[in-house]
Amino acid sequence: MNIKSCYKVRTIAGQNIVIDYGKLNVSMTKVMALNNTSLYLWNKLSGSEFELEDVTDALLSEYDVERAIAEEDALKWVSLMKDAGLIL
């Protein structure tokens, strides 16, 4: 899997924002806010092809947590990012 290259994270009003600009004449534009962990993973993994295990390893290299917890979080992150259409 990979992070779609068309998306860019911008810092807007203190938030890490990904803008999904598609539809015109809508009341609200779809935006996604990344927390700091998610931003860390984004920066670490974007531009490359990765597997679930790479997400776990990225978490373990930055955070002092048990492997089982990192695996669980990695799975959650991938699933959320896929639902949001940011990972292909």
Add this chain to the structure above:
Amino acid sequence: MISRYFKIAGYCVSISAEFDIAQYLPSFVPFVSKECDAADINIKVLKYGSAPQIVSKVNSYDWFESEATLYSTETGFLWERVDVINSSHSSVFWNGTSEFTLLMGDIVATHILTHLLLIAFNYATIDKKTLILHSSVVMKDNEGYMFLGESGTGKSTHCCLWVDNIDGASMLNDDSPVIRVENGNVVVYGSPWSGKGACYINKSVKVSGIYRLSQAAYNKLYKVNNVIAISSLLPSCMPSLMEVEEHLDHVCGTLSDIISLTSCFHLECLPNADAARLSYSKSYA
């Protein structure tokens, strides 16, 4: 060439043409200014001329009774407008952000010229913490209250309710006001672009609140967090600004300051006087 000068949102705009453009720009009358030594924005209006070579199409969309397309050129951009009624072609092209050329074609009409000038102004000021936000704005005690929302949500109606029910409230703009971030303040300016409201007022006030409106069977005001504010303000920017990464970077930078420095709300409302009093009071749930 005959040059006319206008002061719009603090920018000196010089518009030059082989013919006198003044007769085509009634909404610009309140913004007429003395000749300035060095204009911030120079716009040349031609009936015929050669446009720069197009490199690629960025995107197209329907906008104000026209099919609009943004193209990139060797050194800048070209924005083309095809009228849906008479299919006349007109365009504006530029390199950088201070020199713009308008190619009018056969028909010089007020609505086309006014529209192309709006595009030029948008792009000319994009890197200067300036944005045109599609909204209706009322003033009260030297502060501005901006109402955003899709067409038909009742932005103008809500502002009329302010004017009718809140002492000292008056319209500043009913379609395309200019917002600038200046020394830590967010300031809204009236403009020559004001849609059906025909409200061309050369004044500016500090922004007190930005409200996204939606229709409801009750009146309720919410303060929104920054993420919701971003999501609410983005669709009110000119659509073609979203297509080029560099342009969107500027838009986001300006929005970031606007959102950080002002209060943003969501107002669910009826078209009545209580709704106007509620947004004025800022008593959010």
